[in-house]
Amino acid sequence: MKYDFDKIHNRLNTNSLKYDFATERGMPKGVMPLWVADMDFKVPESIENALKKRCEHGIFGYTDPKEDYYETLYNWFLSRHGWSTNPHNFTFTCTIVFAICTLLRAVTNVGDAVIITQPVYYPFSESVTSNKRKLIISELVNNNGYYTVDFADFEKKITENNVKAFILCNPHNPVGRVWTKEELARLGDICIKHGVFVISDEIHSDFVYGKNKHTVFETVKKEFADICAVCTAPSKTFNIAGLHISNIYIHNAEIRRKFADELFAQGYSQPNVMGLTACQAAYAYGAEWLDELLVYLQGNMKFLDGYIKSNLPQIGFTSPEGTYLAWLDMRSLGLSDKELKSFMANKAGLWLDDGFIFGKGGSGFQRINAACPRSVLAAAMDKLSNAIAALK
Ligand SMILES: Cc1ncc(COP(=O)(O)O)c(C=O)c1O
Numbered sequence: 001m002k003y004d005f006d007k008i009h010n011r012l013n014t015n016s017l018k019y020d021f022a023t024e025r026g027m028p029k030g031v032m033p034l035w036v037a038d039m040d041f042k043v044p045e046s047i048e049n050a051l052k053k054r055c056e057h058g059i060f061g062y063t064d065p066k067e068d069y070y071e072t073l074y075n076w077f078l079s080r081h082g083w084s085t086n087p088h089n090f091t092f093t094c095t096i097v098f099a100i101c102t103l104l105r106a107v108t109n110v111g112d113a114v115i116i117t118q119p120v121y122y123p124f125s126e127s128v129t130s131n132k133r134k135l136i137i138s139e140l141v142n143n144n145g146y147y148t149v150d151f152a153d154f155e156k157k158i159t160e161n162n163v164k165a166f167i168l169c170n171p172h173n174p175v176g177r178v179w180t181k182e183e184l185a186r187l188g189d190i191c192i193k194h195g196v197f198v199i200s201d202e203i204h205s206d207f208v209y210g211k212n213k214h215t216v217f218e219t220v221k222k223e224f225a226d227i228c229a230v231c232t233a234p235s236k237t238f239n240i241a242g243l244h245i246s247n248i249y250i251h252n253a254e255i256r257r258k259f260a261d262e263l264f265a266q267g268y269s270q271p272n273v274m275g276l277t278a279c280q281a282a283y284a285y286g287a288e289w290l291d292e293l294l295v296y297l298q299g300n301m302k303f304l305d306g307y308i309k310s311n312l313p314q315i316g317f318t319s320p321e322g323t324y325l326a327w328l329d330m331r332s333l334g335l336s337d338k339e340l341k342s343f344m345a346n347k348a349g350l351w352l353d354d355g356f357i358f359g360k361g362g363s364g365f366q367r368i369n370a371a372c373p374r375s376v377l378a379a380a381m382d383k384l385s386n387a388i389a390a391l392k
Contacts, residue, residue: 003289005041005296006373022351032380033351037325039239039371044289047238050281051274063273065092069280073247076283080206083216089251091259092271094244096203096231100167101127103229106258107197108133113161117149118359121173136161139361140175145318145329147175149183155190165197170217171204174327174358174367176320178212181220188224198228204323206237206290209298212321218251225251237290238282245275297324300370300377307381312388324371331364340364348387350380
């Protein structure tokens with residue numbers, strides 16, 4: 001490998017949410033953090049160099065993207081996902097969650113119903129309720145670790161509640177599914193039939209393994225383009241979440257205008273200069289780094305699978321089709337959510353994400369972020385294994 005993903009970087013004292021806020025967030029001192037979804041790998045040199053070069057200029061005034069920025073986006077999405085984009089349909093925002101909240105305000109009214117499929121990235125429900133929309137949940141079906149949509153329930157909930165928007169997680173955090181074209185077509189058909197706008201969060205789209213293939217929601221069927229917004233970002237892919245840059249694609253001109261109006265109403269206008277610089281460098285020169293990273297992450301998932309099968313057969317684990325997040329089924333330990341939370345932090349010394357925060361179906365689960373050097377993952381699993389052995 002050209003890139004060294006085994007190298008351990010000290011992230012302490014960098015104001016890192018993952019590393020530097022254990023005490024503030026009620027975790028014991030010295031806990032090993034494998035929770036929030038950023039990676040413990042350094043960005044490719046192309047990004048670092050682009051940022052350094054921009055820094056050397058020494059002036060950081062208001063900034064806006066030009067045509068070359070959109071050309072870079074075009075080339076990336078075409079080469080990685082076979083998606084031909086129109087530069088006019090992109091609107092940049094700082095983060096994806098900000099974009100989702102803004103889209104909700106653009107396409108729904110206060111009190112309108114918005115559907116999500118849980119367990120799912122927990123800010124989805126927060127963005128619905130904090131914007132005073134009504135949260136409707138359709139539970140995914142857990143088929144022995146492989147999750148699917150309950151289409152009948154999804155449609156029933158939409159019609160019963162007069163749902164106006166659906167926040168789709170594509171690929172899906174935390175259950176690791178890369179939805180197939182057929183699954184997306186069924187979801188989209190239901191949404192079209194009932195006038196539901198689809199906010200497709202595709203932040204994890206670059207992390208797809210093996211035979212699985214990411215499908216951009218708007219490319220599934222021609223008619224889907226008009227009823228959706230595709231939320232993209234280089235933040236997960238290239239580990240630049242702190243640089244706050246996302247690119248939101250909306251084909252429908254009327255919705256795009258409403259989205260722009262909502263951004264304007266919030267006083268958002270220009271992007272962060274460093275985010276813009278990093279995004280362009282990442283998409284222009286980062287493909288080779290990402291290809292190697294994907295091999296490494298797949299190796300991490302294989303390691304987890306092997307470790308769990310050999311040492312922790314009481315834990316359920318299905319290797320994810322996509323994302324760098326692993327979803328551990330720990331229900332057989334027989335602990336309540338409160339007990340499991342305390343066990344993980346205080347007995348195992350691990351800071352993972354509690355499954356219940358992703359929704360009712362996450363009760364008894366833990367989400368582990370596997371985007372770290374393999375030796376760190378191995379050390380974490382040893383801690384877990386020792387703590388479980390001591391439970392007996
Ligand atoms: C599905 C999903 N969407 C959005 C985000 C956060 O993105 P941002 O920081 O750009 O809001 C995450 C982070 O884990 C995520 O998993």
